[in-house]
Amino acid sequence: MLTVLFADRIENWPAYEAALTAAFAEAGIAARLVLPPVDPALVDYIVYSPRGPVQDFTPYTRTKAVLSLWAGVERVVGNATLTQPLCRMVDQGLERGMVEWVTGHVLRAHLNIDFFLSHQDGIWRQAGHVPPLAQDRSVVLLGLGALGGACATTLAALGFKVTGWSRTPKSLPGITCLAGAEGLREALSRAEILVTVLPNTPETTDLLNATTLALLPRGAAILNPGRGNLIDDAALLAALETGQIGHATLDVFRVEPLPPEHPYWAHPKVTVTPHIAAETRPASAARVIAENIRRFEAGEVPLHLVDRARGY
Numbered sequence: 001m002l003t004v005l006f007a008d009r010i011e012n013w014p015a016y017e018a019a020l021t022a023a024f025a026e027a028g029i030a031a032r033l034v035l036p037p038v039d040p041a042l043v044d045y046i047v048y049s050p051r052g053p054v055q056d057f058t059p060y061t062r063t064k065a066v067l068s069l070w071a072g073v074e075r076v077v078g079n080a081t082l083t084q085p086l087c088r089m090v091d092q093g094l095e096r097g098m099v100e101w102v103t104g105h106v107l108r109a110h111l112n113i114d115f116f117l118s119h120q121d122g123i124w125r126q127a128g129h130v131p132p133l134a135q136d137r138s139v140v141l142l143g144l145g146a147l148g149g150a151c152a153t154t155l156a157a158l159g160f161k162v163t164g165w166s167r168t169p170k171s172l173p174g175i176t177c178l179a180g181a182e183g184l185r186e187a188l189s190r191a192e193i194l195v196t197v198l199p200n201t202p203e204t205t206d207l208l209n210a211t212t213l214a215l216l217p218r219g220a221a222i223l224n225p226g227r228g229n230l231i232d233d234a235a236l237l238a239a240l241e242t243g244q245i246g247h248a249t250l251d252v253f254r255v256e257p258l259p260p261e262h263p264y265w266a267h268p269k270v271t272v273t274p275h276i277a278a279e280t281r282p283a284s285a286a287r288v289i290a291e292n293i294r295r296f297e298a299g300e301v302p303l304h305l306v307d308r309a310r311g312y
Contacts, residue, residue, distance in 0.1 A: 001031060001032055002029065002031040002032070002045065002293070002297075003032055003034060003038070003042050003044050003045075004020070004032070004033050004043075004044065004047060005035075005036065005038055005043045005045070005047065006020070006033055006035055006047050007036065007046050007047060007048050007052040007054040008047065008048070008049035008051065008069060009051050009052060010035070012049075012282075013035065016047070016282050016285075017033055019283050019285070019286035020033055020047070020286045020290070021033065022286065023287045023289065024293075027287075027290040027293075028294075029293055029294060029297075031044075031045075031293070036053050036054065040061070040063075041059070041061065043060050043062060043063050044064055045065055045293055045296075046060065046063055046065075046067065046084075047069065048068050048069065048076070049069045049070060050070065050075035050076055055079070055081075056081050057079065057081045057082045057083065057084060058081045063084050064085070065084055065086070065292065065293075065296055065302065066082065066084050066085070066086045066087070067087050067289050067292055067293070068087060068088050068089050069089050069280050069285055070089055070280065071147070072088070072199060072200055072227065072312075073086060073088045073306050073312060074199070074201070074227075077306060077311055077312070085296075085305060085306075086305070086306040086308075087292055087302050087304050087305055087306065088306055088312065089280055089285055089288060090146045090288070090303070090304050091280065091281065091284040091287070093279075093280065093281030093283070093284035093285065094281065094284070094285070095146060095147055095278075097276075097281075098147045098151060098197070098277050099147075099151050099154050101273075101276070101277035102151040102154075102155075102195055102197075102277070103151070103154055103158070105223050105271075106139060106193055106195065106223065107158075108249075109223070109247065109249075110131060110132075110137050110160075110193065111131050112129065114247070115129065116129075133159065134158050134160045134161075135160070135161065136161070137161065137192055137193065138161045138163065138191065138192045139155050139161065139162050139163070139191070139194075139195065140162075140164070140165065140187045140190060140191035140193070140194050140195070141162065141165070141196075141197060142164075142184075142194070142196045142197065142198050142207070142226075143164075143165075143196065143197035143198040143199075143226060144164040144165070144166040144170045144172065144175075144177065145166075145197070145199075146304075147278065148164065148195075148197035148198075149170075149172055151195065152164045152172060153173075153174070153175070156174040157174075161176075162174070162175050162176070163177075163178060163187050164177050164178070164187075165178045165179065165183055165184055165187040166178075166179050167179065167180070167203070185215060188212055188215040188216050189215050189216070189217070190217070191216050191217065192217055192221070193220065193221045194221070194222050194223065195223045195224075196208070196222070196223070196224045196225075196226040196230050197225065197226045198226045198227065198230055199226075199227065199312035200227040200228075200229050200311075201310065201312065204227065204229065204230055206229070206230075206231070207231075208230055208231045208236065209232040209235045210232065210238065213235055213239045214239075216245065218243065218244055219243060219244075219245070219246040220245055220246060221245075221246055221248070221249070222236070222245055222247070222248045222249070222250075223248075223250075223251075224248070224249070224250050224251060225277035227252055228254040228255075231250075233254070233264075236248060237263060240267065240269045246269065247269050247271070248269065248270050248271070249270075249271040249273070250264060250270065250271070250272055250273070251275055251276065251277040252275055253275075256275055258274075288303060288304075291303060
């Protein structure tokens with residue numbers, strides 16, 4: 001029987017114990033779930049969260065893989081004690097949550113809903129406020145991984161002109177796909193609504209800065225459900241003041257929770273949401289964990305294996 005260590009915050013244990021037990025039974029995996037403390041020499045797999053109690057992986061000499069509950073692995077990928085294979089979390093619940101958040105806020109920006117919500121004053125303002133059709137609105141996604149690709153496909157199905165950018169070339173039906181430095185400049189130049197769904201790596205830090213923000217069409221809207229490090233905060237605030245950026249809806253930040261004194265909270269052109277765009281759901285995440293354990297045990301290629309060199 002396999003031993004699977006649950007290394008997340010203890011308050012998440014009841015939900016995940018039930019979900020993982022059911023997922024293991026469904027996958028035909030004979031395993032016992034344990035909580036710390038446990039003899040590391042007995043642990044076959046670690047279900048991991050950066051908020052959990054395990055940060056030194058050196059004693060876990062028997063462990064075949066570390067299976068993260070988070071999509072982002074920037075807090076662990078550089079851990080020198082981690083020599084075991086690391087898999088990040090991409091599950092149906094997390095993906096659908098991201099798609100719904102992005103789609104909702106893209107439509108909010110596209111239809112200028114905030115304007116009408118703030119003008120319920122008895123004045124009929126039709127002239128100049130009829131939105132274009134989706135087919136006439138250019139939406140750009142930075143990041144075409146599992147989450148970004150799902151968002152791009154959904155927005156294209158709604159009729160938007162969707163362009164996606166990634167570091168390396170990709171191809172998605174119905175999406176104009178660009179890559180590399182020149183592709184980034186072209187993508188930004190057409191982004192009336194810009195959505196960032198990129199990982200946290202040295203290459204993506206401050207990707208949206210004074211220079212790149214100036215490439216966007218004037219008045220563009222920015223949605224960031226990706227990573228807080230993608231945006232140079234000072235540059236974004238300056239671009240909002242000049243009108244270069246019309247509005248920013250931000251779900252992720254360099255420091256979380258976002259401090260009460262941060263200027264984003266009070267800025268009239270910024271919407272803050274508290275990192276809710278893509279949350280791991282125990283039931284769907286447990287099925288991904290179970291499938292990866294099955295794959296490791298069968299000698300098959302695991303899902304969402306992290307490339308340490310790329311950082312995700």
